[in-house]
């Protein structure tokens with residue numbers, strides 16, 4: 590499981606900084622939805638699912654958090670703490686977000702509208718999808 594990072598161009602001047610996200614440039618899929626997670630309480634773990642079809646990219650607009658990625662073969666934990674870097678959240682990757690700083694604003698751009706049926710929330714079920722011959 591090798592995390593896919595995207596480096597973003599920060600357009601800074603003496604007023605501050607700006608990062609733009611555009612389909613076909615920084616984002617390798619059409620953006621149909623944007624959401625952000627903030628005010629996460631200490632010790633909380635979010636995510637704990639994989640998506641069947643959905644591809645997403647995540648960014649921290651502020652603060653930091655950890656993201657565990659698991660493709661059913663390997664798992665890796667990375668830290669999101671740089672506003673100039675995005676992390677790909679591919680389909681069929683189990684992911685868990687934790688260790689949120691109190692000021693963390695985690696921005697997610699997604700390829701489709703919200704669809705609860707796209708979530709696999711049971712880890713054993715996720716493994717059965719990844720390794721169908723083992724079930």
Ligand code: T46
Nearest residue numbers: 622624626635636637640645647678684686697702703
């Ligand atoms: C993901 C990770 C990174 C909606 O109504 N619309 C939406 O677009 C989303 C994303 C969520 N919701 C509702 C569903 C739940 O009642 O908001 C509530 C919290 O969602 P959830 O528990 O799924 O949040 P996380 O932080 O566990 O996961 C979210 C995304 O749902 C998920 O797709 O990949 O962030």
